[in-house]
Amino acid sequence: MALDEELQADPLFAGQSGAAFEWLCRIGDSTLILGHRVSEWCGHAPVLEEDIALANTALDLIGHTQMWLGLAAEVEGQGRSADDLAYRRDAMAFRNIKLVELPKGDMGLTVMRGFLFDAFHFELLTRLTASKSPRVAEIAAKALKEVSYHLERSSDLVVRLGDGSAESHRRMQAALDHLWPYCGEMFWGDAVDDAMDAADIAPHPAELRDAWDAAVQDVLGEATLQRPETRLDVHLGGKTGRHTEHLGYVLAEMQFLPRAYPDASW
């Protein structure tokens, strides 16, 4: 009975469960795909210490995914699990932003993408700790500790590499220019976000833009990198299931085992 009462008190489980499911998948899929991209460095990073740090970050993100997609599955109430959502949906059912599915590139691109996402992720989770949904607030509080460190680490590396050698500066600027037009999707919202905003479950993503701008401006300035003049919101669509060609390849690798051996466990 206690559980029923708790569920009724949580606005996540009231009324707009379709929107809540979509919204939870947008976060959970973004952390899942970014986690997978970061994990691709495992055994390949230029130095051992960075290799371990990247693997830690990937595992943190996949840990967040388990919580977000686990909650999404609960909200959906169709008997699916977080694993079902991660491993048994096709690309068009994924709701991650396009930024996270782009190939990992060189260390410059990986570090820059990490930073641009971390700055957003940090703002989002900070706001979510005050969510009217206790379940959302609880996950956000847990994830925020790890993401605070992600942001600290990636900010530090952006400054070091941006304000480093001529070669590292060139690579960081190239990564920034390449990723910039994908960043606007973090702040793009639709009726799903309006519903979450109205229920005080989550802020509309557009509200996070100013804080992100300020944080990014600070670090880029210190890193002697040039903030691109081009628009942020060129590549949208990931949140509604329209992805780049890259996502299919990520899923092919990530989903192969559970799809080929559906009952495999280890």
Place this chain on the structure above:
Amino acid sequence: MKKQWPLWEIFIRGQHGMNHRHVGSLHAPDAEMAINHARDVYTRRKEGVSIWAVRSTDITASAPSEKGPLFDPAETKVYRHPTFFDIPDDVGHM
């Protein structure tokens, strides 16, 4: 070959430990990154509450060839161990 980052010795104070203990070494370009790397390499399982990083070149070690003169004289002086006293229970952990 490119230049290697300098080596650092890492000391970590555990959850219940009173003092920092040497846990290993790693490479990092400076002290700040040595702490970050130590966090990632040595505290993944919540081992520590505090990290010290020291440049390996700043450590002065005793010479193994001096082992005899340095340590052997203590061998026969069992009375230097404080085991001949009864410690009252009230004192607690020492």
